[in-house]
Amino acid sequence: TKPLKIAVIPGDGIGQEVMPEGVRVVAAAARRFGIAIEFDPIEWASCDYHERTGSMMPSDWKAQVGGHDALYFGAVGWPAKVPDHVSLWGSLLKFRREFDQYVNLRPVRLFEGVPCPLAGRQPGDIDFFVVRENTEGEYTNLGGRIFEGTEREIVIQESVFSRRGTDRVLRYAFELARSRQRRQLTVATKSNGIAISMPWWDERADAMARGYPEVIVDKQHIDILCARFVLQPQRFDVVVASNLFGDILSDLGPACTGTIGLAPSANLNPERNFPSLFEPVHGSAPDIFGLGIANPIAMIWSGALMLQFLGHQAAHDAILRAIELTLKQGPLTPDLGGTATTAQIGAAIEEIV
Amino acid sequence: TKPLKIAVIPGDGIGQEVMPEGVRVVAAAARRFGIAIEFDPIEWASCDYHERTGSMMPSDWKAQVGGHDALYFGAVGWPAKVPDHVSLWGSLLKFRREFDQYVNLRPVRLFEGVPCPLAGRQPGDIDFFVVRENTEGEYTNLGGRIFEGTEREIVIQESVFSRRGTDRVLRYAFELARSRQRRQLTVATKSNGIAISMPWWDERADAMARGYPEVIVDKQHIDILCARFVLQPQRFDVVVASNLFGDILSDLGPACTGTIGLAPSANLNPERNFPSLFEPVHGSAPDIFGLGIANPIAMIWSGALMLQFLGHQAAHDAILRAIELTLKQGPLTPDLGGTATTAQIGAAIEEIV
Ligand SMILES: CC(C)[C@H](C(=O)O)[C@@H](O)C(=O)O
Numbered sequence: 001t002k003p004l005k006i007a008v009i010p011g012d013g014i015g016q017e018v019m020p021e022g023v024r025v026v027a028a029a030a031r032r033f034g035i036a037i038e039f040d041p042i043e044w045a046s047c048d049y050h051e052r053t054g055s056m057m058p059s060d061w062k063a064q065v066g067g068h069d070a071l072y073f074g075a076v077g078w079p080a081k082v083p084d085h086v087s088l089w090g091s092l093l094k095f096r097r098e099f100d101q102y103v104n105l106r107p108v109r110l111f112e113g114v115p116c117p118l119a120g121r122q123p124g125d126i127d128f129f130v131v132r133e134n135t136e137g138e139y140t141n142l143g144g145r146i147f148e149g150t151e152r153e154i155v156i157q158e159s160v161f162s163r164r165g166t167d168r169v170l171r172y173a174f175e176l177a178r179s180r181q182r183r184q185l186t187v188a189t190k191s192n193g194i195a196i197s198m199p200w201w202d203e204r205a206d207a208m209a210r211g212y213p214e215v216i217v218d219k220q221h222i223d224i225l226c227a228r229f230v231l232q233p234q235r236f237d238v239v240v241a242s243n244l245f246g247d248i249l250s251d252l253g254p255a256c257t258g259t260i261g262l263a264p265s266a267n268l269n270p271e272r273n274f275p276s277l278f279e280p281v282h283g284s285a286p287d288i289f290g291l292g293i294a295n296p297i298a299m300i301w302s303g304a305l306m307l308q309f310l311g312h313q314a315a316h317d318a319i320l321r322a323i324e325l326t327l328k329q330g331p332l333t334p335d336l337g338g339t340a341t342t343a344q345i346g347a348a349i350e351e352i353v
Numbered sequence: 354t355k356p357l358k359i360a361v362i363p364g365d366g367i368g369q370e371v372m373p374e375g376v377r378v379v380a381a382a383a384r385r386f387g388i389a390i391e392f393d394p395i396e397w398a399s400c401d402y403h404e405r406t407g408s409m410m411p412s413d414w415k416a417q418v419g420g421h422d423a424l425y426f427g428a429v430g431w432p433a434k435v436p437d438h439v440s441l442w443g444s445l446l447k448f449r450r451e452f453d454q455y456v457n458l459r460p461v462r463l464f465e466g467v468p469c470p471l472a473g474r475q476p477g478d479i480d481f482f483v484v485r486e487n488t489e490g491e492y493t494n495l496g497g498r499i500f501e502g503t504e505r506e507i508v509i510q511e512s513v514f515s516r517r518g519t520d521r522v523l524r525y526a527f528e529l530a531r532s533r534q535r536r537q538l539t540v541a542t543k544s545n546g547i548a549i550s551m552p553w554w555d556e557r558a559d560a561m562a563r564g565y566p567e568v569i570v571d572k573q574h575i576d577i578l579c580a581r582f583v584l585q586p587q588r589f590d591v592v593v594a595s596n597l598f599g600d601i602l603s604d605l606g607p608a609c610t611g612t613i614g615l616a617p618s619a620n621l622n623p624e625r626n627f628p629s630l631f632e633p634v635h636g637s638a639p640d641i642f643g644l645g646i647a648n649p650i651a652m653i654w655s656g657a658l659m660l661q662f663l664g665h666q667a668a669h670d671a672i673l674r675a676i677e678l679t680l681k682q683g684p685l686t687p688d689l690g691g692t693a694t695t696a697q698i699g700a701a702i703e704e705i706v
């Protein structure tokens with residue numbers, strides 16, 4: 001069989017520091033489980049590339065990586081070089097949209113060894129998934145300015161929800177909820193304030209729920225839902241949300257487990273018409289870039305999700321066990337109170353895998 | 354001098370239970386400080402009224418309360434009777450918009466005696482304001498459905514930001530930040546994903562910042578900002594946000610202080626062209642309505658903010674001290690681990706005032 005071809009796209013800032021550790025661990029797991037992988041290093045999709053060429057990616061980016069089995073992605077963004085909306089819309093958001101990665105799956109889990117910022121919570125209390133719509137909704141560049149530059153200036157921003165786009169991510173979330181022991185699905189909404197799209201979103205969720213009588217469905221407005229992440233995190237099992245609300249919940253959830261430095265994500269095209277993309281939830285963190293202390297665990301865990309999606313459950317499980325063990329016994333990076341470097345964490349996890 | 358005329362609008366659910374306690378304490382403070390108040394009880398702006406009449410408010414609602422000094426408001430919403438977007442858009446959101454209450458000021462504070470869900474935080478660690486834009490932004494009923502009811506259905510939701518509307522709330526927040534000891538202002542944004550309105554919002558914040566060199570300004574994307582409310586709540590002083598982001602942050606902030614049952618809000622028209630509106634952040638809570646155990650402190654604290662805005666700082670301070678003392682020594686409602694009723698809390702606070 002042909003080796004898996006994986007595009008390695010470190011991007012900016014600490015993306016460049018954590019990526020080598022991700023590749024190291026994925027490669028170790030591949031060796032152990034006899035998986036042939038060919039890593040294809042990509043130097044575009046970075047603000048440095050933009051500084052050299054004037055755009056974030058070459059015009060033939062789809063041809064270059066569209067046939068790969070997956071994209072392993074670090075982080076993009078360096079506001080001092082390129083405005084965020086330019087760098088992100090020119091790379092990450094393009095991948096998500098043009099490769100139709102409509103599910104952004106983000107596990108939220110409290111690990112032994114990681115101090116929880118919530119008082120009295122134990123590992124096991126927090127263990128759920130955020131399923132985020134990833135291609136439409138609030139993230140658009142539709143709209144514009146009128147009376148620009150004057151006192152009368154008005155800015156319109158449009159959100160776009162399609163039935164196809166909404167139903168497919170709801171279906172993914174309902175299926176995931178049904179496959180789990182608790183079978184609970186929380187639907188994030190804001191239909192009391194956002195008066196066109198969100199009441200419609202609620203209707204689509206209600207319609208989908210009729211096909212899943214065994215799933216316990218619970219709709220919650222995003223404001224109180226965020227509050228409950230802090231006050232009652234144990235009540236969540238699967239949470240499905242629009243692009244923006246999923247973005248918020250998938251930073252907040254990991255924060256409630258101690259750090260967003262651990263949180264991975266899988267940008268999935270479940271039909272496999274295009275490669276899926278696996279990346280940490282954290283960003284490029286210009287403030288700590290170059291110090292060699294970024295926590296690579298989110299990158300490594302994202303690699304585990306990649307192997308799982310590509311059919312290698314055992315390799316995924318081995319990496320996850322190695323992460324668990326490392327968090328319990330150390331070494332740890334400074335964000336978790338340790339003194340280890342990025343590379344030392346990678347080496348420790350590789351060792352166990 | 355003429356007495357202050359205050360419209361008392363309990364609304365739905367626990368709004369009806371906490372309002373009498375609010376009025377009781379405001380009245381007590383007024384007696385003590387020699388403030389003449391005339392309370393005007395309003396039975397509309399409720400789902401019951403909607404069931405009787407088919408609308409949330411009478412057509413002459415502006416004439417009825419537009420000349421009052423303030424609106425004291427409980428909570429609206431009873432989804433089993435009237436869909437939320439109908440009940441809210443027909444009452445609360447109408448007040449905010451038509452009375453141009455463009456600042457929604459929401460204090461976030463950790464009190465002695467309230468168990469903090471965040472490990473190791475002390476009273477004093479969390480003490481900041483969310484300044485929420487309250488009349489425009491993401492809360493609109495602009496947009497619509499096309500290809501309705503078919504597989505091709507598309508829904509557009511428009512957000513609207515005006516320069517006037519944005520600048521005036523930013524100015525309020527910069528002024529508030531400048532008046533405080535730490536002079537720190539956090540601007541919530543999401544300009545990396547929401548590509549039209551939020552980059553523009555950032556520009557307006559940058560422009561305003563040039564007029565306030567003494568204010569330390571910090572822009573943060575809403576996702577990481579929510580995470581930091583949990584991980585580093587002590588770093589916030591004043592946070593300014595759009596309508597939706599302010600809604601989220603002003604539920605999340607209070608959750609980090611233990612309960613949204615305490616959080617008050619002031620919907621301000623700072624120019625006093627129209628009455629301002631004072632209401633708890635919590636909703637009508639159908640699940641606990643009728644049990645007589647709703648915590649009235651958010652309602653009472655909102656009453657204190659009302660007296661403050663109307664020029665009675667000493668009355669505000671007396672109520673706040675009474676709240677502090679009650680939280681420290683009890684009695685407490687069940688949400689805070691006590692067994693007291695709504696009325697017992699009101700009586701205890703009235704006693705101290
Ligand atoms: C009830 C709802 C429309 C309202 C809002 O979202 O503004 C509430 O959550 C609030 O924060 O005052």
Ligand SMILES: CC(C)[C@H](C(=O)O)[C@@H](O)C(=O)O
Nearest residue numbers: 077088247281283545546576
């Ligand atoms: C960088 C940014 C555009 C991105 C997003 O908002 O989607 C990030 O926050 C994420 O969650 O992946």
